Amino acid sequence: MSNKINHSLSIAKPDATDISTKQKLALTTGIIGLFILVLALFNTNFPNKGLFLTLALGLISIGTIIYSRDAYLTKLEGIKNDGVWFKSISSRGVWGWIVGIILTTFYIVLYFFPKYLGLGSNGAENTGLISLFDPLSNLLSRRAASQWFVYGTLYTVAILAFGYKFILKYRHNRYQQLRTISVMFFQLGFAFLIPEFMYVMNNDLPYYDLKSMWPLNYYIFDEWSVKGFLSNGNIGLGLILFGIITIFVISPILTYKFGKRWYCSWVCGCGGLAETAGDSFRQLSSKKMSAWKLERWLIHTVLVFSVIMTTAMIYTYLGYDKNNFWLTRGLFTALVIGFLTLVFAGVLFFKKQELGKDAKYGAIGFFVVIAALLIMHFTGTIDNVFYIKSNSLRSAYGLYIGSIFSGVIGTGFYPILGSRSWCRFGCPMAAILGFQQRLFSKFRITTNGGQCISCGNCSNSCEMGIDVRAYAQKGENIVRSSCVGCGICSAVCPRGVLKLENDNMEGRINPTEILLGNDVDLMDLVNKK
Amino acid sequence: MQEHIVIIGNGISGVTAARHIRKLSDKKITIVSAETDYFFSRTALMYIYMGHMKFEHTQPYENWFWKKNRIDLKKGYVNTIDVQNKTLHFSAGDSLSFDKLIIATGSKPNKFGWPGQDLEGVMGMYHKQDLENLEKYAPNKQACKRAVIVGGGLIGIELAEMLNSRNIPVTFLVREDSFWNGVLPDGESSMINRHIKNHHIDLRLGNNLKEIVSDENGKVKSIIIEETGEEIPCDVVGLTAGVSPNIDFIKNSGIETGRGVKVNRFLETNIPDIYAIGDCAEQHEAIGQRRSIEAVWYTGRMMGETLAQTICGNRIEYKPGHWxxxxxxxxxxxxxxxxxxxxxxxxxxxxxxxxxxxxxxxxxxxxxxxxxxxxxxxxxxxxxxxxxxxxxxxxxxxxxxxxxxxxxxxxxxxxxxxxxxxxxxxxxxxxxxxx
Missing domain, CATH: 3.30.390.30 (FAD/NAD-linked reductase, C-terminal dimerisation domain)
Known part of the structure; x- marks a missing residue:
């Protein structure tokens, strides 16, 4: 039947869900703003760069704001998903592919060919797009812009403008609004402004986004980074200590209390972009069982990769820089192995039953890592294995995971794979937080008795590809490591079945056969097995 | 050989029964449906038209699920049930024998003999085919300049919401003097009246349909209101004045029927080894304050959960908990x-x-x-x-x-x-x- 809309290329498509005149004007405004950036990209030398940059970013923002206001404020409060699967851009139609290809190309150029964006090399002045951003960079940190500054600015503008759109879309939902204000705040403050100001205060400090933790921030323990911190007195020492404390103390406490959402959908920049600019694509993530299987293998492989990579890297510079660090190779190896053993033993002791056959995979992974570390330590092969060419493992990780997976695929493929494919399949940080969320956290999505009607709105809107309905229709709470707690499943549920909660660990996972509402004796008989 | 359980109907009742029978036993299970290949959530049909989801998203189980759980699916329309020989005869001419039969055929939209009720552009909103029909006659506001909905219940208001999502003007005829006030207390009912009007839906309370007028091609042209005689031009008429059991094919089989298939508390019909659950089952005596026919998602599911126990040797009554x-x-x-x-x-x-x-x-x-x-x-x-x-x-x-x-x-x-x-x-x- 014709529910599968044929995506025509015609802009004048006679579609019932067509946009209004005001929205067309708003689109025009935004596109003019984008066009200024495109002109700059093709080396148009604007006379007053500051003015044109302001104009470009301003028009893009104003266009988005007017468009959103007309789209949402003209209607009553409520769920606004009409036509999502009819629109070409949000249903992998022609526009979806076009946007996906443009984004992907942009990321490839950004990561691998910044000179095409106009980056001046060897002290030469910037040209093209990057030079357009020089005035803003000078204003903030008294230096010329880099490709990362351009990217950071556009990223922040995207989160702010689309965050505003998202707030209007969910103006009946305080959870969504507060969460969005939070990601907008952390992006603007912590990821964008504070690092610039830190540079002004002390330009030897490495770039440090305070909210970005290892292993998402995979370069924090790089030699140049650690040295940079340590050579900057108390501030630098304090910063790297803060980095270590966030990983081992702050994050586990917050994840225990609130689940991984405190980070993934309230603080994280990758999550922030996915929740705002990526919101229109959330329904595109695959809910298939096969995708879930792939996810579990992929994300944990990346995690193991990042742990070994970081350990080997630190190990190496501890070796040839003996005198610079109080930590020795032997002690460091012992610490890592000790910590992993502690985690592994703790999990087995407390959660063996819940893990079931996954415990076997976990055990294999654990012993492989430990054995690898021990063998490498006692045979002295770490340098040989990983440092034949300087830093080859580290650069492989940076290239394949840090750049291609998180950037090119993670964001470039928004309109194809959905908004959170990096968070779901690749992010090692999400793997760690998810592991804890599944086993040691008060967070769950509570299912409201027997009220589910299996409609599928929840699963459809899950950006992490969780088949929420599969749990809800069984009356079972949703306790999944991948859940980032965005709360959209709860928002779109037409029957009030889902609620994100931090509650007791007891009874958090509650598989049932017979649902609430049926014969009490039957429920007792079947459910208490 | 394993006992063969055949279930007519792949809605929530039949599918729940099948799933639970599989959990409890190794019996051979076949689900028969004329509507779709796979189970889908009927309550979600509206979201397909509104563009929130595609049809495949309304299917709670992936297509491999049925084979993996050894539940056979047969697409076909049952013409007659031969209770003596325990055989189903399909409209395509083939047949299927069973050891136990579960009738879970659900409902069909009510039609009260209105003149013009079978014209083109007149439809209920229950089956997947109704949705396809709506997509045909009301794809957008150019093709459908106005739609009239007859019957102020839960399906009626969903249909109004669907049409509203495509900016198609809606006139909503409600027989009662306030929306769904046979069920809702007045304060609630009147709040919903106002909410409907806030959505720019032309709500006509206390209005009945007199007739549906045809154009020269046998398609809807307009409707006429009983009370006022007003004629409202429209391209689509949605008949949503309730549903009734979908059991016409059973009438001459020897299985006792009233408005629905008559069952006792154990969901057994008058014929041994034949059961009925869900919307199409009618209790001899209503349970508590419940109706004798309950056309609700949840009760269908609960009957499925219960009957699976009986079929698998633990004969128990259908005793739903609190409503x-x-x-x-x-x-x-x-x-x-x-x-x-x-x-x-x-x-x-x-x-x-x-x-x-x-x-x-x-x-x-x-x-x-x-x-x-x-x-x-x-x-x-x-x-x-x-x-x-x-x-x-x-x-x-x-x-x-x-x-x-x-x-x-x-x-x-x-x-x-x-x-x-x-x-x-x-x-x-x-x-x-x-x-």
């Missing part, structure tokens, strides 16, 4: 636990406490016993509440004081939402003072 239900009226969610009756059907000893928020989108009604103050049930609009809490309170026979004082325990709204329990409690206390 509950839910719906969504455009943007306002509705849940109900226990019994709260509308004016017409309210027992003499049931009294109500009603609270409505000033924004006119949230309200609750608590029903309690006039003499004992026992809590009987709650309707809640725009505020989500917990099923298990009310189930417990109904079991414990709490009184209305307890319920109003502990209402925050039942709140199920998302985090950071405003809470109204204090407001509700003070309104309740004020009402007591007046009395």
């Amino acid at each position: 509950f239900n839910s719906a969504k009226f455009l943007d306002i969610e509705y849940q109900t636990y226990g019994w709260v009756h509308g004016k017409k059907s309210k027992p003499e000893n049931e009294v109500h406490f009603h609270w409505k928020h000033e924004d006119d989108t949230k309200c609750i009604t608590i029903a309690y016993h006039k003499d004992t103050n026992e809590f009987l049930g709650i309707n809640t609009f725009g505020i989500r509440m917990r099923h298990d809490i009310f189930d417990t309170w109904l079991n414990e026979k709490r009184d209305i004081d307890y319920v109003t004082n502990n209402l925050s325990m039942a709140n199920f709204d998302p985090e950071f939402y405003s809470h109204y329990e204090a407001d509700i409690l003070s309104a309740y206390n004020k009402q007591l003072q007046i009395v």
Whole structure:
């Protein structure tokens, strides 16, 4: 039947869900703003760069704001998903592919060919797009812009403008609004402004986004980074200590209390972009069982990769820089192995039953890592294995995971794979937080008795590809490591079945056969097995 | 050889029965359907038209699920049931024999013999085919300049919401003098009236359909209203005046039928080894205050859960627990636990406490016993509440004081939402003072 809309290329498509005149004007405004950036990209030398940059970013923002206001404020409060699967851009139609290809190309150029964006090399002045951003960079940190500054600015503008759109879309939902204000705040403050100001205060400090933790921030323990911190007195020492404390103390406490959402959908920049600019694509993530299987293998492989990579890297510079660090190779190896053993033993002791056959995979992974570390330590092969060419493992990780997976695929493929494919399949940080969320956290999505009607709105809107309905229709709470707690499943549920909660660990996972509402004796008989 | 269980109907009742029989046994299971290849959520059909989801998203199980669980699926329309030889005969000419048969054929939209009710462009909103029909006749506001919906129930308002999502003007004929007030108390019903109008839907209360007028091609041209004689030009007419059991093919089989397939408490028909569940089953005697035919998602599921036990050797009665239900009226969610009756059907000893928020989108009604103050049930609009809490309170026979004082325990709204329990409690206390 014709529910599968044929995506025509015609802009004048006679579609019932067509946009209004005001929205067309708003689109025009935004596109003019984008066009200024495109002109700059093709080396148009604007006379007053500051003015044109302001104009470009301003028009893009104003266009988005007017468009959103007309789209949402003209209607009553409520769920606004009409036509999502009819629109070409949000249903992998022609526009979806076009946007996906443009984004992907942009990321490839950004990561691998910044000179095409106009980056001046060897002290030469910037040209093209990057030079357009020089005035803003000078204003903030008294230096010329880099490709990362351009990217950071556009990223922040995207989160702010689309965050505003998202707030209007969910103006009946305080959870969504507060969460969005939070990601907008952390992006603007912590990821964008504070690092610039830190540079002004002390330009030897490495770039440090305070909210970005290892292993998402995979370069924090790089030699140049650690040295940079340590050579900057108390501030630098304090910063790297803060980095270590966030990983081992702050994050586990917050994840225990609130689940991984405190980070993934309230603080994280990758999550922030996915929740705002990526919101229109959330329904595109695959809910298939096969995708879930792939996810579990992929994300944990990346995690193991990042742990070994970081350990080997630190190990190496501890070796040839003996005198610079109080930590020795032997002690460091012992610490890592000790910590992993502690985690592994703790999990087995407390959660063996819940893990079931996954415990076997976990055990294999654990012993492989430990054995690898021990063998490498006692045979002295770490340098040989990983440092034949300087830093080859580290650069492989940076290239394949840090750049291609998180950037090119993670964001470039928004309109194809959905908004959170990096968070779901690749992010090692999400793997760690998810592991804890599944086993040691008060967070769950509570299912409201027997009220589910299996409609599928929840699963459809899950950006992490969780088949929420599969749990809800069984009356079972949703306790999944991948859940980032965005709360959209709860928002779109037409029957009030889902609620994100931090509650007791007891009874958090509650598989049932017979649902609430049926014969009490039957429920007792079947459910208490 | 394993016993062969055949289920006619792949809706929630039949599929739940099949799943539970598989969990409990190794019996051979076949599900027969003429509507679709795979189980889908009927309640989600509206979201396909609205573009929130595609058809495949309304299927709760992936297509490999059925083979993996050894549940055979047969697409076909059953013409007759031969109860002597335990055989189904299909319209395509083939047949299928069974050891036990479960009839779970659901409902079909009511038609009350209106002139023109079978014209092109006239449809119910129940089957997947109805949706395809709607897509054909009401793809957009150019092809469908106005739609008229006849019948103010849950399906009617969903159809109105669907058409509204494509900016198609809707006239909504409701027989009662206020929306769904056969079920809802007046305060709630009138709040929904206003909400419907806020969505620019032309709501006509107390209006009946007289006839549907045809154009020269046998397609709908307009409708005429009984009371006023007004003629309303339209391209689509939605008939949503309730549903009734879909059992025409059973009538001559020897299986006892009334309005539905007659069953006892064990969901058994008068013929051994033949059962009926879901919308199409009719209890000889209604259970408690329930209707003898319950066309509700949840009851279909519960009957499926129950019958699977019986089929697998643990013969038990269908004994549903406390009544509950839910719906969504455009943007306002509705849940109900226990019994709260509308004016017409309210027992003499049931009294109500009603609270409505000033924004006119949230309200609750608590029903309690006039003499004992026992809590009987709650309707809640725009505020989500917990099923298990009310189930417990109904079991414990709490009184209305307890319920109003502990209402925050039942709140199920998302985090950071405003809470109204204090407001509700003070309104309740004020009402007591007046009395």
